[in-house]
Amino acid sequence: MASLQQASISLQPKLLSSSQHPRSLPSLNLSFSATFPSLKLCTTRPLHGGAKMSASAASSYATALADVAKSNNTLDATSSDVEKVEKIFSDPQVLQFFTNPTIDVLKKRQVLDEIVSSSELQPHTANFLNILVDAKRIDLIKEIVKEFELVYNELTDTELAVVSSVVKLESQHLAQIAKQVQKLTGAKNVRIKTMIDPSLVAGFTIRYGSSGSKLIDMSVKKQLEEIAAQLDLGDIQLAV
Numbered sequence: 001m002a003s004l005q006q007a008s009i010s011l012q013p014k015l016l017s018s019s020q021h022p023r024s025l026p027s028l029n030l031s032f033s034a035t036f037p038s039l040k041l042c043t044t045r046p047l048h049g050g051a052k053m054s055a056s057a058a059s060s061y062a063t064a065l066a067d068v069a070k071s072n073n074t075l076d077a078t079s080s081d082v083e084k085v086e087k088i089f090s091d092p093q094v095l096q097f098f099t100n101p102t103i104d105v106l107k108k109r110q111v112l113d114e115i116v117s118s119s120e121l122q123p124h125t126a127n128f129l130n131i132l133v134d135a136k137r138i139d140l141i142k143e144i145v146k147e148f149e150l151v152y153n154e155l156t157d158t159e160l161a162v163v164s165s166v167v168k169l170e171s172q173h174l175a176q177i178a179k180q181v182q183k184l185t186g187a188k189n190v191r192i193k194t195m196i197d198p199s200l201v202a203g204f205t206i207r208y209g210s211s212g213s214k215l216i217d218m219s220v221k222k223q224l225e226e227i228a229a230q231l232d233l234g235d236i237q238l239a240v
Contacts, residue, residue: 062147081125098138159187164197165204
C-alpha cells in the first residue's frame, strides 16, 4: 500500500479542483437493506458474552460491518482493512476532503476508488466506505473504527494491548508481551497495537483491559518519577 503522504500528494490536484467533475462513474450498490441488514435492527443488540452495543450511530455502522464480515468469514481480513482505513483517515487532509460538503459526492467516490485500489481493500469494505460517503457520515470514521475493534475483540475473544515505547520493539519482544497479557487476562487471542512515545525515555508501557484501564509500566520515565518521589525533590524537574 502506498504511503498516506504519497497518496495525499498524488490526489491533491483532484481534491482541490472544484471545476472538474467526472462525467460518469459506475453505479454502486449502496442498499443498506441488502448489504448491511443489521442497520435496520433495534438501537441496542446483545453481543457475545452478554454485552450490549451502544445506541450510537457509529456503533450501528461498526456492528453492521462486523456482521457482514462474520457472515462471509472475513473477520480477520476486515479487521486488517479497518486498520488501513484508520491510517488513511488519520491524515487531516484526507478527512477534510471527504467531510467537505462543498465537494461533489461523485468526486469523493472517484478518490475513494483510488484509495480502495491502492490499499487493496475488500469489496464489502469499499462498499461500506461508499455508504458512509453517500450518507454523509464519513465524519464518524474514527468512532466507527473504535467501535469495530470492540465488536471484533468481543466476537473473537481477543484482548487488545497497546504497547508504547521510545523505539520500535522487535517482533520477538512483542510476542513475549502478548504471551504475558494472555496469561494475565485468559483471553483466547491477544492483539498488539504499537505506539511511539519519546517521553518514556526508555523501556515501554502496556495498556490493556476495558478502555485501557490496566497499565504495566516498564519505562525509565516511571523509574525516574519514583526516584524523585523517594528523594522528595518536590517541584524540581529532571533534565532528560
